[in-house]
Amino acid sequence: MNRAPGILITGAAGYIGGSILADFLSHTNLSAAATLNAVVRTEEQAQALSKLSVNVLRFEINDEAAVTAAVEQNEIDIIVHAANSSDPLLVINLIQALGRRRAATGKPVYFIHSSVTTLFSEEAGWPHGMLKDTDSIYEKEKELGGTHPVRQTNLVAVEKAEECDVTSFIIVVPNVYGRGNGECRKVSILIPALIQAGIKLKKVHKFDTDGSPPAAHISDIVALYGILVDRILRNQDVPNGKNGYYFAMAHRAPWWAYMQAIANSLYARGLVVDPELEIWPSDEEAAEALHFPAQFIRAMGTASGGLEPVNSYRLGWQPLWNDEAFLERADEEVQAVLDLDTIRTSLFDQLLRPAMD
Incomplete structure (x- = not known):
């Protein structure tokens, strides 16, 4: 009898990782076809996940020995890395552990890395304009180089996987919204920060330039991960490695219109002085109010x-949310922020560290 493949989800106490885990558990065909393992950092997180039908592991991903032991002892074949998009060391540790398992068993192993769409914007230094996820993204990132931590991590993911004979994929995550269904963190980062800043300042702000970045509801995001893992479990050949980028973009987020919807919601609750939007006085003040890295x-x-x-749509991904629903249901995002704890995650601490050193 063949053993069920082992799946390891990092960041399983986070917003995206926790929602991926919940989604995988809800699909009986997937959970029956694989053994699910979840990585957390704290005992409190471990306790929160302990009631689920998942093997909860507690260790630090920056500990190479701990990662290797976890992959070997739990017979991990697939890693879904949702814990951090900007630390190459974590990616190296995870992929090297998979590579050792590949060498020991002779069976294929897979690494799914989570990146971010803002990396491919002009504001982040991307010079190539319009981009499809079927384009030669790896080559463009390699040529561009630079010190952006997310770009460096993307390159490491592709190159280290190729070196270790690991099949890799990069899901490029946009602005995510909606209430997650994981056991711990249930809201995203950017939109809750904008809402909280509006409440604190008694005034909702917008930037001097309107934006319309890629966006997707959390339910659509986790659906894409599920489809990709299902294709892997079915041994289907899908684009990978240097060709394995997948944009998880369901629609665009019209920021000024959305911030107006947020302002209307907060004003109706008496949480801001009026529904009129105000321009941030400077990027530095916006960064300070939002607790984000200024750069x-x-x-x-x-x-x-x-x-x-x-690539995402060729997999069979069919997102259910669009820009109209995004705008119409902004009040739900406000309510989620009011209902739920919105502690900061380690992602921005990681990004801030170089600026503080």
Whole structure:
């Protein structure tokens, strides 16, 4: 009897990772075809996930020995890395562990890395304009180089996987919204920060330039991960490695219109003095109010970017949310922020560290 493949989800206590785990567990065909393992960092997170039908592992991904032991002892064949998009060391540790398993068993192993769409905007230094996920993205990133931590991590993911005989994929995540269904964090980062800043300042702000960045509801995001993993489990040949970029873009987010919807919602609740939007006095003040790295604030707040998902749709991805639903249900996002704890994640601490050193 063949053993069920082992899947390891990093960031399983986070917004996206936790929602991926919940989605995988809800699909009986997927959960029956594989053994699910979830990585968390704290005992509190481990306790929160312990009631689920998943093997909960607690270790630090920056600990190479711990990663290797976890992959070997739990017979991991597929890693869904949703914990961090900007730390190459984590990617190296995970892929090398998979490579050792590949060498020991002779069976294929897979690494799914989570990146971000803001990387491919003019504001983030992307010079190539309109981009499809079927284009030669790896070559363009390699040629561009630079010190952007997310771009560096993308390149490491592709190159280290090729070196270790690991099949790799990069899902490029846009602005994500909606209430997640994981056990711990249930809201995203950017939109809750904008809402919280409006409440604190008693006034909702917008940037001096309107943006329309790629966006997707959390339910559509996790559906794409599920489809890709299902194709892997079925041994279907799908684009991977240097050709394995997947834009998870369901629609665009018209920022000024959305911030107006947020302002209307907050004003109706008596949380701001009026529904009129105000321009941020400066990028530095916006960064301080939102608790985001100043060097990335333009890309996060004003970017549009010309991205077109092709690989994602060829997989069979059919997102259910569009820009109209995004705008119409902005009040739900406000309510989620009011209902739920919105602690900061380690992602921005990681991005801030070089600026503080």
